Amino acid sequence: MQTMSSYEKVQLARSKDRPGIYDYIRTLFDGFIEFHGDRLYRDDPSIVGGIAMFHDIPVTVIGHHKGKTTEEQIAYNFGMTSPEGYRKARRLMVQAEKFGRPVITFIDTPGAYPGMEAESNGQSNAIAENLAFMSAMQTPSIAIITGEGSSGGALALAVSDRVWMLENAVYSILSPEGFASILYKDAKRASEASDAMKLTAQDLKQFGLIDAIIPEGKKMFLALDSMLLRELNRLMKMNKTALVETRYQKFREIDHMND
Amino acid sequence: MLLNDIFSQRKIMWDRMAQKRKRGQEKVKACPKCKTEYYSGEWKENQYICPTCHAYMPVPAKERMANILDENSFKELFPQISTKDPLDFDGYEEKLQSNRKKTGMQDAFLAGSGKINNQKVAIGVLDGRFLMGSMGTAVGEKIVRLTEYAKKKNLPLIIFSASGGARMQEGLFSLMQMAKTAAAIEQFKRKGGLFISCLTNPTTGGVSASYASLGDIILAEPGALICFAGPRVIEQTIGQTLPEGFQRAEFLLEHGMIDCIVERKDFRDTLSSILQMHL
Known part of the structure; x- marks a missing residue:
């Protein structure tokens, strides 16, 4: 595992063999009830959301759905979300805030869907509104990047009190292929791009851009379960004003500049 | 009065010449849309809107x-x-x-x-x-x-x-x-x-x-x-x-x-x- 290159990690992060959103839901939560729709236009199947019990805590769970078989992948648009999906997620977060439920998000997406309809329906607006809402949401939130966390499409579910990554997940401004085609004018140089982008969990932890790395393997779900329980209990003890202010400062302090 | 007129006329002439000299030193930039060329000062004065085709730069x-x-x-x-x-x-x-x-x-x-x-x-x-x-x-x-x-x-x-x-x-x-x-x-x-x-x-x-x-x-x-x-x-x-x-x-x-x-x-x-x- 030590010798794996960044690009090999990218490919591993994209592997169909990794657990999907329903695996996390089934293993970590009880009594999940899925909710649908943005109440504006349609239900975007690339986002799954609903309520469930985590130990004795009612929580709202939201995540990207990539699908495993080819048919599934097509049905869920490969986890590429349209504005309706982000708006569904926001609707469920507004509901979570109202009822004081913590929000747990599972992130695994190649990015927001670059389609005509998605643009016509306000992709930018949908993502921006999610960032704004999550940043000031008066209930605890934990985001877990489980596979591929790419671009604004990933961030739209990740402005959270805690941001964790699985050991072999990646989190980046854009896919390495997209990055290479922009900066090197050659999408085939994705491997080189992956190194330069510093997108592995280990790199990002070192930068302080994420809070924790979850080791993969047999005990992953156990580790996730105990971390979620510990951190949710911590966050739920905070008063709402302090919670929001701490979250604001967490993102406010991400800089790297001369002043 | 006559003397004043002469002076003011001269001043206008000088100003024009100075402006022309200044423009002469300015870079010429063509509108990417209609290709008409303008001095950079002209672009600035017109808020970077092409005076010919009204394209926004x-x-x-x-x-x-x-x-x-x-x-x-x-x-x-x-x-x-x-x-x-x-x-x-x-x-x-x-x-x-x-x-x-x-x-x-x-x-x-x-x-x-x-x-x-x-x-x-x-x-x-x-x-x-x-x-x-x-x-x-x-x-x-x-x-x-x-x-x-x-x-x-x-x-x-x-x-x-x-x-x-x-x-x-x-x-x-x-x-x-x-x-x-x-x-x-x-x-x-x-x-x-x-x-x-x-x-x-x-x-x-x-x-x-x-x-x-x-x-x-x-x-x-x-x-x-x-x-x-x-x-x-x-x-x-x-x-x-x-x-x-x-x-x-x-x-x-x-x-x-x-x-x-x-x-x-x-x-x-x-x-x-x-x-x-x-x-």
Whole structure:
């Protein structure tokens, strides 16, 4: 595992063999009830959301759905979300805030869907509104990047009190292929791009851009379960004003500049 | 009297000659659309609108401030902020240097305070000439500081955007500036602040999908490209060419994404009228 290159990690992060959103839901939560729709236009199947019990805590769970078989992948648009999906997620977060439920998000997406309809329906607006809402949401939130966390499409579910990554997940401004085609004018140089982008969990932890790395393997779900329980209990003890202010400062302090 | 006339006539002649000399030293720039050539001073005087075909050229941030604000009212804020190249990205430092030389700016965002028809505002402008107006840590930090300044001083906040999106060379640090700017704008708005977001050609990607789409009021220049995914990316995805006018300001207006389209030369007056109704 030590010798794996960044690009090999990218490919591993994209592997169909990794657990999907329903695996996390089934293993970590009880009594999940899925909710649908943005109440504006349609239900975007690339986002799954609903309520469930985590130990004795009612929580709202939201995540990207990539699908495993080819048919599934097509049905869920490969986890590429349209504005309706982000708006569904926001609707469920507004509901979570109202009822004081913590929000747990599972992130695994190649990015927001670059389609005509998605643009016509306000992709930018949908993502921006999610960032704004999550940043000031008066209930605890934990985001877990489980596979591929790419671009604004990933961030739209990740402005959270805690941001964790699985050991072999990646989190980046854009896919390495997209990055290479922009900066090197050659999408085939994705491997080189992956190194330069510093997108592995280990790199990002070192930068302080994420809070924790979850080791993969047999005990992953156990580790996730105990971390979620510990951190949710911590966050739920905070008063709402302090919670929001701490979250604001967490993102406010991400800089790297001369002043 | 006669003597005075002679003097004044001479002065006019001299002024003309001086102006011609000055123009002669100015660079000539052709309109990319109709190819008509104009001196750089002429572009500036006409707010970077082609006098022949009325095409809109990008406006340097300083000129935008001059066109929008009362004369000599602009006071720059946070000019010293610059990026530290968080990824130690190959070739980035050189790119920054050449862009600094080209624009005279430390990074792509010019921030400050100023007055519009005597009403004080916090105002920022993204300069598309600096690495396509992309948002990295320096731009994100300046936007947040300007927003916090507006909040503290109880001022309306106006930001003109022109950007290719988040700055690739700063990787995830740039992506985080989307969260950071959106969070600052949200706090400002919740405290009752007025944020007018002005979208100019182009406003795309991580800028369009963060603070720029969060205006209480969103204005746009005619014909501006405003989108999340750029036309080329979409064409690659769907495998067909996009219809004429797709993702332009007029298209966004029709689809309910912006409040109104404002001609460049009317921007100052429109902003002034909006501010008057928020006193």
